[in-house]
Structure formats: structure tokens, C-alpha cells
Amino acid sequence: MSNPAMSTKEEKPEEQKGNQSSWKDFLYNPRTGEFIGRTASSWALILLFYVVFYGFLAGMFTLTMWVMLQTLDDNTPKYRDRVSNPGLVIRPKFMDIMFNRSDPLKYKQYVQHLESFLQPYNDTEQEKNDLCMYGEYTVQDQEEVKRACQFKRSLLGECSGLVDSSFGYAQGKPCVLVKMNRIIGLKPGGDPTINCTSKRESDLAMEYYPSEGRIDKMYFPYYGKKAHKSYVQPLVAVQLLLTREDYGKELSVECKLRGTDLRNDDDRDKFLGRVTFRVKVTE
Ligand SMILES: *[C@@H]1O[C@H](CO)[C@@H](O)[C@H](O)[C@H]1NC(C)=O
Numbered sequence: 001m002s003n004p005a006m007s008t009k010e011e012k013p014e015e016q017k018g019n020q021s022s023w024k025d026f027l028y029n030p031r032t033g034e035f036i037g038r039t040a041s042s043w044a045l046i047l048l049f050y051v052v053f054y055g056f057l058a059g060m061f062t063l064t065m066w067v068m069l070q071t072l073d074d075n076t077p078k079y080r081d082r083v084s085n086p087g088l089v090i091r092p093k094f095m096d097i098m099f100n101r102s103d104p105l106k107y108k109q110y111v112q113h114l115e116s117f118l119q120p121y122n123d124t125e126q127e128k129n130d131l132c133m134y135g136e137y138t139v140q141d142q143e144e145v146k147r148a149c150q151f152k153r154s155l156l157g158e159c160s161g162l163v164d165s166s167f168g169y170a171q172g173k174p175c176v177l178v179k180m181n182r183i184i185g186l187k188p189g190g191d192p193t194i195n196c197t198s199k200r201e202s203d204l205a206m207e208y209y210p211s212e213g214r215i216d217k218m219y220f221p222y223y224g225k226k227a228h229k230s231y232v233q234p235l236v237a238v239q240l241l242l243t244r245e246d247y248g249k250e251l252s253v254e255c256k257l258r259g260t261d262l263r264n265d266d267d268r269d270k271f272l273g274r275v276t277f278r279v280k281v282t283e
């Protein structure tokens, strides 16, 4: 029976037994009252430490957030460019406006785009907005809810889509809407107007709506999406009075913001106060 192989075999269950009891002791030792190697009071202290520690972190975070939020204004973005110069954009939103005036399918996309863009300018909708003083800023810094000044699409005459549902495209005299990007708080000095020119032998004739391409001061300042809910941007419509001689030629048209202190000649930003697009009409 003193076979060494046997003895090792008998030892094995002993070892396992010992392991098990030390594991049990490790989990809970009834002699010392320790639980996973620590006494209950030691565990309680550790728990207390973490509760206080994380509580403190959460408190710090909340306080910092609260202080940060106090410094923010609902209506004005905190960080803005040093100089607020608006860019110009056109509608329909295409850099190349090319179509065959005899083929409605070719200019359909432009007309649809203009029509949907002008929906908020619907006369009946705009009648809910205020009639403001011409030539004066509509300053309303104190009011909680800002009033918006009327801009009816009928102001755009031949380019309103009301007189001519093709916006001039069927006559080969397309309308393009020009607008300034919104900048909160901007009050353009002087009398801003949109002036478009096209390089060709003689100046291309154009018709502006409202007359002289004027952008009235009453639409400024803008107070932001949240406070100024019903605000609509003023528009200038430019109708390019192309003649038969222009058909088939690609014309480049540049529109600039003039008569104001806002920049329109930045070498790096081609859209600051100006916009260029190309037009080609065939028949
Ligand atoms: C313009 O459309 C008309 C009618 O569809 C067609 O007869 C004419 O050839 C087109 N012109 C060009 C330049 O494609």
C-alpha cells in the first residue's frame, strides 16, 4: 500500500480540500470576521471613501456646467467671427443655370426650386407679420418674442412667380433671387443694394425687384432662430433681360452688395458680399 503513486493519488483530494477551505476562508473567515480579506468596517470605510469621492466629482461637474450655462445667451452664439460679413447666395441654388427656353423640362428644376423657396413668402402668410418702418432698423432688444417684418413675394413683381409662373424662364429672361446669409445682430450701414453685372460687349440689361435692388434696413437686425421665429430674409430678384443674341452663349454674372460698409472684395472669400454664376439659354 506504500505505492508512491497511490500516496500521491490520496494526497490530491486532500490538497483540493485545503484549497476549498482557504477559498471559503478568503470569502468569509468566521474567526477574524473578514470578508474577502477585509473586515466589515474596513469595507465600510472604502465604500464611504468612494461615495464621497464620486459625489465630489459629480458635484464639481454639475457646478462647472451650471456656471458655463449661465454665461450663454439663448439667442446669440458665444463664439463668432471677429468681423460679421455676410455671404451672398442665389436661388435657384445652382452655379450654372442652363436651359432651353422652348423645353419646359429643361427649366422645370429651377422653377420648382424657386416656387418651393418662396413658400414662406406667401402674401397671406406674410400678412401675419408686421408692417415695419422703411429705412429704419427694427430694433427690439428687450422684447422676448421678436416681431418679423413682412416680405411678400408679390414685391418681386415679374420674378414673384405670381404674374409669370415660369419666373421668366419660358421667355428666356430668367429670374434669380439674391439674398444675404443671416448674421445675428448685423446692422448694415448705408443703404445696401444688390448690383449685378455681366461681362459682355455691352452691359446686360437687368430688372431688379424691389426697384434698384434695395435691401431695406427694416429687416435688420436678426435675432436668431429661437427668438425670431417668423423672420424671413429680404430678397432681391434680378431678371436677366437676355436677347436673342445672347442665346447659346455662356454669360458670367456677378452680383455684389453695394452701398454699405460690408465687404464685397475679399480676395480669399469669393462669396463674401458677392456671388458669381453662369447663365446659358438656348431656344
Ligand atoms: C430646344 O427645344 C426645342 C423644342 O424641344 C428644340 O426644337 C430645339 O432644338 C432645342 N434647342 C437646342 C439648342 O437644343
Ligand SMILES: *[C@@H]1O[C@H](CO)[C@@H](O)[C@H](O)[C@H]1NC(C)=O
Residues within 6 Å of the ligand: 119, 122, 123, 124, 125
Ligand atoms: C399661398 O397663397 C395662396 C394664395 O395666394 C394660397 O392659395 C396658398 O394656399 C398659400 N400657400 C401656403 C403654403 O400657405
Ligand SMILES: *[C@@H]1O[C@H](CO)[C@@H](O)[C@H](O)[C@H]1NC(C)=O
Residues within 6 Å of the ligand: 193, 195, 196, 212, 213
Ligand atoms: C451697378 O454698378 C455699376 C458700376 O458701378 C453702375 O454703373 C450701375 O449704375 C449700378 N446699377 C445699379 C442698379 O445700382
